[in-house]
Amino acid sequence: MDSVRTPDSETAEPSDTPASPSLGHKVRSAARWSLINTVVMRLGNFATGILLARFALGPAEWGVYGIAQTVLLVLLSANELGVGLAIVRWDGDPRRFAPTVLTLGTASSVLLYAAIFVSAPTVAGLLDSPGASGVLRVMCLCLVLDGVAQVPAGYLTREFAQGKRMVIDALNFVLSTAVTLVLAFAGWGAMSFAWGAVAGNVAALLGCALAAPGMLRFGWDPGQARALLRFGLPLAGASLLALAVVNVDTMVVGSSLGSVALGFYVLAFNMSGWPVRIISEAARRVSFAGFSRLAASPEALAQGFSRALGVLVTGTVPLCVLLGGLAEPVVRLVYGSTWVPAASALPWLMALGLVRIGCELAYDCLVAAGQRRSLILVQGLWVVALVPVLVAGARLGGIVGVSQGHVVVAAVLVVPVFLYALGRAGISPAHIVRACTWPFLGGAVMTVVTLAAKRLLGDGIVALFAIGATALACYVVCVLPSRRFLLGARTPEAA
Known part of the structure; x- marks a missing residue:
């Protein structure tokens, strides 16, 4: 370390x-x-x-x-x-x-x-x-x-x-x-x-x-400056790579498809970030300082990370499922018919948003644990793999192809590498599975209910609210078995 x-x-x-x-x-x-x-x-x-x-x-x-x-x-x-x-x-x-x-x-x-x-x-x-x-x-x-x-x-x-x-x-x-x-x-x-x-x-x-x-x-103070740069430059490099991961798509879409297509993509990407920004940003303002207090104890850090991840995923999955499953009617209702082309990319970007939440929490945990070199390697690998996939996706499928490329690289390459890096910090796959099992099961049930209800009820305003309420009720039932685990996550040291 x-x-x-x-x-x-x-x-x-x-x-x-x-x-x-x-x-x-x-x-x-x-x-x-x-x-x-x-x-x-x-x-x-x-x-x-x-x-x-x-x-x-x-x-x-x-x-x-x-x-x-x-x-x-x-x-x-x-x-x-x-x-x-x-x-x-x-x-x-x-x-x-x-x-x-x-x-x-x-x-x-x-x-x-x-x-x-x-x-x-x-x-x-x-x-x-x-x-x-x-x-x-x-x-x-x-x-x-x-x-x-x-x-x-x-x-x-x-x-x-x-x-x-x-x-x-x-x-x-x-x-x-x-x-x-x-x-x-x-x-x-x-x-x-x-x-x-x-x-x-x-x-x-x-x-x-x-x-x-x-x-x-x-x-x-020259001595302080040297120590600060040794501490900060690897983190700045990792942060730069992390930002490149979520912004290289904008550059690809803008240079390949033009400003109008980029406008639709930016709107869809911003919508996909609603769960990330509402839940993940709130957590990240506390998580780094909290993980830093636990860094000396690998067991406490692993438990704290597992429960923090469980809370984040449990709160985010239903938002991602609803926005992804009801993309077109939600875009039309909120922004107007002019922006409907943005809806085609939204389901894929919602899946990406869910992955981003886990990766951002893992990023904070690895920084607190002192795994700065691992972060640079993970983020560098992500960017290197992402660029050619996004370019190909833009040429083959427009903004939808770019969104699909994001998800493929994240799921196939990045998540396994992050799991390996977390394992080196003492956080085993079992901790991840415990945090994600019930929310993912609930998300799968929500997806089935949302798509079936949409086909049955249509996509009017009243139907949207009815579908959302029904799907959320099903999700709550699915995640109830994890309530003790989640309630125990209120503080890092409680882990």
Whole structure:
């Protein structure tokens, strides 16, 4: 297992101090706030997306936005060189090494922004979306804001201060949404997303600075910097590869099929991410800090991961089944008939979303366990296998072929490799099977019930609600045998 080096020692290992008695309370409280935060923010984003798709923007504008968002996400994964996680992971008072983290992160993000500002026309041209150049230059200002905000935000995560994070995210959402809507209805097109994102990130930075006073202080310690880079660069590489996995499809669709097809694909992909973002994001704001406390005990880590996975999968499977099985009527109902072509890719992307939830939780667990090299190998293998499959899928089947290629690579190659990496960290396949058996059985029953009821009742609004209620009732019955296991998962140490 790779050691986690601290700023004061070249050879220090992660703390093996057992979780304190207050950890369970902190995790439960943080998880509740994180879930509330994520649900509220995602419902707000969902409503905003409906307004924009129905009344302000078309598929071409969504395609341009998709290109800019993809580039931004990829750059964000590397903009602070992975050193920001030290605020969450390292032992001791983070104020001792926070100034060096802030200096490194800010400097790297400024350099990255300068590079994307100069290369924006070339990047947009390569992705067959010349109109995205200006949007890229504006939206990627978020790189610099993120580089500065990483230290106070990391400190809040370390302290499980998800109540404060909810307030900050609310400010971000309100300001970014207001700016985006005003500019979109004024005819600014995809540029409205860019300025909205910048406005929201400014609000988030100010909120983080107020919630974690004293954390925005620049400084430099060469010894700390060396240790931070040794800790962070492998994580930045793994994170960059992880972002490439879920964003290379946007580049393939944009360059192969054009901005209109990309707009349909981006909408379908965003819909498939609803369960991931609502449930998985809420968990990930707590999971890394929680797993880090358990990393010294392989048995406790395995039990904690198994139960966390069980909770995530149990909550996600019914959403994936309903959105996949009722894709076309849901798209028509929510976004209008203009966007119906997006529904053809949605069932496959829902399957991918379910895989992503498990892989993202495994990613956090492997980082906490110090398996950084394994992460790089897994993510690198995923990207290398994915690119040719997606290119072939785009040529043979359009956005549906791309979606199918994603699922094939994930199921056939990536999941087995992740299982092997988890096994090296002490998490056996038995732990995975225990977490997933009942939810997967319930999902299979839900699928049969949904498709049969849809054929019998049709796809009207009343029928959709009746089908959903019936399928959910069947699912609940199927997962009832796992309730004791899931209820015991409320805290990592309870495992």
